[in-house]
Amino acid sequence: MSTLPLFDPAGGQRREVAPGAVHLPGWLPAEQQRELVDACRGWAAGPVPMRHTRLPRGGVMSVQTVCIGWHWSPYRYTRTAVDCGGGRVADFPGWLAELGRQALVDASPDPSAGDGYAPDTALVNFYDARAVMGMHQDKDERCDAPVVSLSIGDTCVFRFGNTEHRGRPWTDVELASGDLFVFGGPSRFAYHGVPRIRPGTGDPAATGLAAGRLNITLRVTGLSDSTG
Ligand SMILES: O=C(O)CCC(=O)C(=O)O
Numbered sequence: 001m002s003t004l005p006l007f008d009p010a011g012g013q014r015r016e017v018a019p020g021a022v023h024l025p026g027w028l029p030a031e032q033q034r035e036l037v038d039a040c041r042g043w044a045a046g047p048v049p050m051r052h053t054r055l056p057r058g059g060v061m062s063v064q065t066v067c068i069g070w071h072w073s074p075y076r077y078t079r080t081a082v083d084c085g086g087g088r089v090a091d092f093p094g095w096l097a098e099l100g101r102q103a104l105v106d107a108s109p110d111p112s113a114g115d116g117y118a119p120d121t122a123l124v125n126f127y128d129a130r131a132v133m134g135m136h137q138d139k140d141e142r143c144d145a146p147v148v149s150l151s152i153g154d155t156c157v158f159r160f161g162n163t164e165h166r167g168r169p170w171t172d173v174e175l176a177s178g179d180l181f182v183f184g185g186p187s188r189f190a191y192h193g194v195p196r197i198r199p200g201t202g203d204p205a206a207t208g209l210a211a212g213r214l215n216i217t218l219r220v221t222g223l224s225d226s227t228g
């Protein structure tokens with residue numbers, strides 16, 4: 001697997017884990033991490049609750065999730081929380097879309113990489129010390145625009161695999177607080193997962209998150225209210 005060390009304009013490190021999959025450690029300043037934590041608290045407070053998603057075969061995800069813009073439940077997006085109370089999801093804020101565009105610009109050597117990027121859903125995942133996420137593809141979107149992933153709190157092992165199947169080859173990446181990971185292009189539909197959280201590695205005083213890990217993925221659903 002190619003690893004291309006580059007440097008972004010702000011002087012941070014940029015590592016291409018696979019073609020179209022880029023890791024920018026420490027991309028989000030502490031102040032913005034705190035603001036995001038506050039925003040996530042607000043979304044978790046309602047109108048849709050943060051919940052352990054139930055899977056069709058009876059399993060329950062160890063991660064807790066709340067969505068904005070569109071509600072994801074296996075395996076589709078809806079405007080209302082069809083599997084937890086029926087509330088309408090919170091609106092996707094303009095500032096978060098702007099953050100997504102900036103992420104694409106910083107992740108790419110092409111300064112126009114963010115042009116036209118209009119994420120309309122975010123999945124906010126909370127991992128306690130034991131939570132994990134199995135290998136999966138993000139494929140319920142009807143669009144191949146990149147996924148922008150932000151991590152806050154405890155470091156995790158993020159396993160980034162291939163587009164064919166859940167198995168090897170994969171690359172294990174440590175995603176720490178403030179890290180950005182973007183996957184698009186040939187990596188947009190790569191399998192990925194979170195096999196491990198490293199409890200106690202976060203900095204509660206800096207982020208406002210007492211424990212655990214928050215991950216926020218911005219996506220373009222490709223849906224409109226008439227199709228969704
Ligand atoms: O927590 C992460 O870093 C990944 C989350 C993820 O893959 C997802 O929400 O689909």
Ligand SMILES: [Fe+2]
Nearest residue numbers: 136137138192
């Ligand atoms: Fe995913």
